[in-house]
Structure formats: C-alpha cells, structure tokens
Amino acid sequence: MxxxxxxxxxxxxxxxxxxxxxxxxxxxxxxxxxxxxxxxxxxxxxxxxxxxxxxxxxxxxxxxxxxxxxxxxxxxxxxxxxxxxxxxxxxHNNYYYPVKQLDNLFFVNNTKVKVSYNNRSIKNLQILATEEASVKQTNQLNLKQSFFKDAFLKNDENYNNLIPFYNELEKYTTPNFFGIKLKKLNSKGxxxxxxxxxxxxxxxxxxxxxxxxxxxxxxxxxxxxxxxxxxxxxxxxxxxxxxxxxxxxxxxxxxxxxxxxxxxxxxxxxxKTEGNIFHFLSDAIIKSDVFEYVNQFIGETQFFRALKIGGKNLKRLYNIDRKPEKINEYFTSSQLLIKKGSIAFVDKDHEKDFIDALNNDNLKAYKNIGYNYYKQLKNLDV
Incomplete structure (x- = not known):
C-alpha cells in the first residue's frame, strides 16, 4: 500500500x-x-x-x-x-485551503436557514453574512447563495493573512472581527x-x-x-x-x-487538532439538526453531484428543487453539502456531538473518498 x-x-x-x-x-x-x-x-x-x-x-x-x-x-x-x-x-510544495473571508460581515439573527429541502428554524443560531444579505434576507437566509468572499489559507499560516481567490485586489477596512486583526489580502489571487x-x-x-x-x-x-x-x-x-x-x-x-x-x-x-471552531477542508455532509450545536456559522451549501453508471445506463445522482429520490439507505439524490471553506463556531458543550455527526458510520463511504474533513481550532487568531 x-x-x-x-x-x-x-x-x-x-x-x-x-x-x-x-x-x-x-x-x-x-x-x-x-x-x-x-x-x-x-x-x-x-x-x-x-x-x-x-x-x-x-x-x-x-x-x-x-x-x-x-x-x-x-x-x-x-x-x-x-x-x-x-x-x-x-x-514549491505549499498547499492552499479555501476559507471564508472574515470581513465586512454582519450577524443575521433568528432567521430560517435553508440547509435541507425543508426550511428549519435553528434556535439561537447566528448566521454571519454580508450587509446586503442581512438587509435582503431578514426572514430567511438561503445558504446556497454566495454572501461571502472566498479566500485561501496557505499551509498553516495565520488566518488574518489570507490569499484571495481571484485576481482582484481589494482593500478590507474592518479593523477587528472575533479578535482578529484583518490585513489586506496579500497577492493577486x-x-x-x-x-x-x-x-x-x-x-x-x-x-x-x-x-x-x-x-x-x-x-x-x-x-x-x-x-x-x-x-x-x-x-x-x-x-x-x-x-x-x-x-x-x-x-x-x-x-x-x-x-x-x-x-x-x-x-x-x-x-489531530482540537477546538470548538471547525474549518471545513472539504465539502461535508451534515444533517440540519446538527446546527442546533452551532452558535455562529460562516458558510454556504451546495448540491452533491455524482454519476452512477451501470451497464449502458447513466444516472445523474443529483437533483434540483425536486423531491429527494432515495437511492439506498445511505444516499439521496438531493443531498446538500456544507461547502469547503465554511466555518462553524460550535457550542463547547456539544463539540463531541458535532464531531460524532460528521463521522457517523453511515457516512464512511463519503469520508473514504474525501468528504467530511475539517480542522479544529481554539481561536482563529493563530
């Protein structure tokens, strides 16, 4: 091997x-x-x-x-x-992981959060989004919409020194966020x-x-x-x-x-890392009720995509705005994923529950091909 x-x-x-x-x-x-x-x-x-x-x-x-x-x-x-x-x-053998840019964000409280096909009100969950989202989505926030700036974390460097996704130099003015001193992004993307x-x-x-x-x-x-x-x-x-x-x-x-x-x-x-802040290094499959353990969330969702080939038949295992089609006991055609780069601030009393949900035995098939990987942090100013 x-x-x-x-x-x-x-x-x-x-x-x-x-x-x-x-x-x-x-x-x-x-x-x-x-x-x-x-x-x-x-x-x-x-x-x-x-x-x-x-x-x-x-x-x-x-x-x-x-x-x-x-x-x-x-x-x-x-x-x-x-x-x-x-x-x-x-x-140069460096590695780069996506992360949501922690800047110019606002709290959106007591919203209905679309994390599955049924809207679910998550009690005491604070969603962080841009000012535009907080104004337009006062009653419901659909996490499939892009309300965040994406950036990259290089190796295990400081979270306040990020690299932008695209070749667009932008200045960020928010001086402090969760105790992080934000700097101007440091490259052309x-x-x-x-x-x-x-x-x-x-x-x-x-x-x-x-x-x-x-x-x-x-x-x-x-x-x-x-x-x-x-x-x-x-x-x-x-x-x-x-x-x-x-x-x-x-x-x-x-x-x-x-x-x-x-x-x-x-x-x-x-x-092996520790802490109640979860930075998703991959897309992750997670049930909406797990958000009961989350205090703040910075992130988005996307649909699971796969092609199932059997003989001459090609089946697309994804579905948009349709009722979920159950393929087997582990799998539905409309599975939503937490997008890589998302960050969840988990209640410290439920940290183990959150980890257990991400490593559920029913998700072994997904973990085996690279889903549900995360990095735990005690704080983001590292």
Missing part, C-alpha cells in the same frame, strides 16, 4: 459543473472552483486503467478499479483504497476568471429568447495546480505523465503522480 499525490494542472481554461435552476435558468453560467470528490474518484479510476495499459481489457477492470463507481454504499474501488480532499498546490459568450442554435429556425448566454470559465495562475492524495495498492510510475480530459467542456489536464507516504501527516488531513 502506498500513498500518492496526484497533481492536476489545467492546460487552459476549465469548467466544473454547477446547478442551474430548472424553472428560471440564468443566461450566466459559472464554473465551480473545485471538482467534487466523486469526480476525482472517477479520474483516479480512469488514470489507473491508462497507466496500467488495460483500458481496452475489461477483464482487468474489476480487480484494478472495482466493479462500480460511487453510489453511497461502503466499498473500496479495486486497488484504490482511499482518496483525500482536493486542494490547491504550487511549485489563484484563480483567473475567463468569461466567454455563447449561443444555443435552433436548427428549426425558430426564435429562441434565451439562446444567448455567457459562461464564466476559470484558469489557474501559472505555478498553481489541483492536488489530492490517494492510497493505492499498486505501484505507479512517477515518471509517467498523462494528459487527461476532466470536468466540463472536456478540459485537458496534465496529470502527474508522486509517492507521498509521509506527506499526508504534515497536512491538516493527517493532523
């Missing part, structure tokens, strides 16, 4: 799927900045087939990558035993926005009002890549560099692997 670091460097722009409302579609489509872990599992399985030159030999598939992809039930995937959360890396217009052709010649649209792709600044660790019971050639399509628009990535048996323990994924 060995742990490998997979590094994915996009050759050009890329696009990771994001839900579009079925009734009120927007003409503006935005890429998610990160792929979901289910997609990385699929890429890892595909990589092994290519690296071992058995892509055309289906007799070898089950042993190498397992019979089936992710479906929410506990299993391993052939030689792939475990996958850790995706993060951003650079050429990691992602670059690339907006491209498009048109949907109507081959019948009929007029189509919503034919025109814009797509916001993303690029990475030179020197940055996506990375994740995977435990694989197979020897992989570190000199073997593959070019693979991944994500929307068949974007091309340069994929490299490197043996990294001792690296995981030097990252927050492998370190």
């Amino acid at each position: 060995a742990t490998y670091k997979f590094t994915l460097t996009p050759i050009d722009k890329f696009y990771f799927g994001k839900e579009k409302h079925p009734v009120r579609p927007s003409y503006f489509l935005e890429s998610n900045p990160f792929p979901q872990q289910t997609g990385l599992l699929g890429l890892t399985r595909h990589y092994l087939l290519l690296a071992k030159n058995v892509i055309d030999d289906k007799n070898e598939w089950d042993k190498l990558i397992g019979k089936k992809g992710f479906d929410g039930t506990p299993k391993t995937y052939g030689k792939i035993k475990k996958i850790y959360p995706v993060y951003i890396s650079d050429n 990691i992602f670059i926005k690339h907006i491209q217009p498009g048109i949907t052709k109507n081959y019948e010649g009929e007029k189509k009002e919503d034919a025109y649209f814009k797509t916001q792709y993303l690029k990475l600044h030179k020197g940055f890549s996506f990375s994740f660790f995977a435990e694989v019971d197979e020897v992989l050639d570190e000199k073997n560099i593959l070019f693979m399509t991944f994500g929307g628009e068949a974007s091309v990535y340069k994929v490299r692997v490197k043996k990294a048996d001792n690296e995981v323990q030097n990252t927050p994924f492998g370190k």
